[in-house]
Amino acid sequence: MSWSSTAEGTVSPRAQLAGVPVYSAALASAAPVTVRASSNEAPDGVSPAVRDAVIARLARPNRYPLLGGVDLIAALADALGADAEEIAVADGSLSLLNYLLLAHVRPGSRVVVPWRSYEAYPICVLTAGGEPVLVPNRADGGHDLAAMAAAVDDTTAAVILCSPNNPTGVALTHDEVAGFLAAVPATTLVVLDEAYLDFDARADRVRSRELATHPNLVLLRTFSKAYGLAGLRVGYAIGHPDVIASARKILPPFPVSALSVAAALAALGDDAHRATIVATVHAQRAQVGALLAEAGLPSFATEANFVWLPLGERSRELGALCAEAGISTRVFDGEGLRISLGEPGLPEALSGVLPRFAAS
C-alpha cells in the first residue's frame, strides 16, 4: 500500500518535532555480534521465579492487568517503605519521564539537562514542548552541579540529574544531590534518574529516600538494568503524592502489561538474581578497568554497568575494531565510546582489541 498526497497538501505535526534528534543505534558492522555491549542490558539468564510467574500469567492473556498497575505499586511500596500514593509504574522509566515532563512543561518552559547524558532526555523535553538547556559535564564526566543550578531561572520547569550518568558512568554523592536540592527553588521539578543505582557500591552513594523532604524531587527507577527485564519494559517513579498524581493523570489506564507486572513482582521477590547481575558487572568492571589501564587507554571512573572511553576523534576507530571482533559498542562520534559490562566473553574479546588499538 502506498499513501498518496493531494494538491491541498496534508496534515502537519508541531514545527518543534522537526528538530527532535533520532535515538542512535549500535555501530553497524558486517561482522556478526558475539558480545552485545551496546545497550547496557543485563547478561542473559532469566530468574526461574520470573520465568514461572510469566508463564503462569500467560494462561490468562484475555484479562486486563489491574488498573494503574496497583498490584505492582503495592509491592513496591512495601519493598521501599513508601506509600502507594508516592509511586507510579509504567512501561519503562523513560515513559515516566515523558509523563512527568508533559505534566510540568508549559509553552516557553526550559528543562536543564546535563550533557552528555542519556540521549533520550533532549528528545523527551522537545516532544513535551519544552526547550532543553544542555549544561556540559565537568572534564571528569560528572555533572557540573554549580553550572546546572546557575542555569535554573523563572522559565525552568524541570532539571534532570542522572546518577550514575549514562554514558559517562560517573555518579553523584548523597551530599552533592542534597546540596543541589538546597540550591534550586522548591518550585522547580528535579528528576533524579537512578536507572543504574544498583551498580553504585560507594558508601556515599545517593540515599534518595532521605531526600523526600524535598517535595520537588522525583526518582526514576527501572527493572531494565539490575533486574534484567529490559525486554519487558517496567519502570517506576517515586515522589510526592501531588507530583505522582499529576503524572498519573497522563498515564494510560493500563501502563504495564500483565506479563510485565508478573515478571516485576517475581523479580522484586528474587533479590539473589539481582545481586548476581550486580556482582557480574562489578567483576567485569574490575577486569575491563585493568585491561584499559594496561593498554594505557583513558576511561572515566564508572559506577555503572558500562564504561566510557573519552577518545574524541578516535572513538569510531575503536568502535569499528570492536565491531570487527564481534563486540557491539555505542560510539558518540568525536566524543567517546561506551562499552556495556556484564556479557560473558567481553574481557577476553577486548583483550584482543585494546592493545592493538593502543599501539596503532
Ligand SMILES: Cc1ncc(COP(=O)(O)O)c(C=O)c1O
Ligand atoms: C539513564 C537511563 N534512564 C532510563 C533508561 C531507560 O530505562 P527504561 O528501560 O526503564 O525505560 C535508560 C536506558 O538505557 C538509561 O540509560
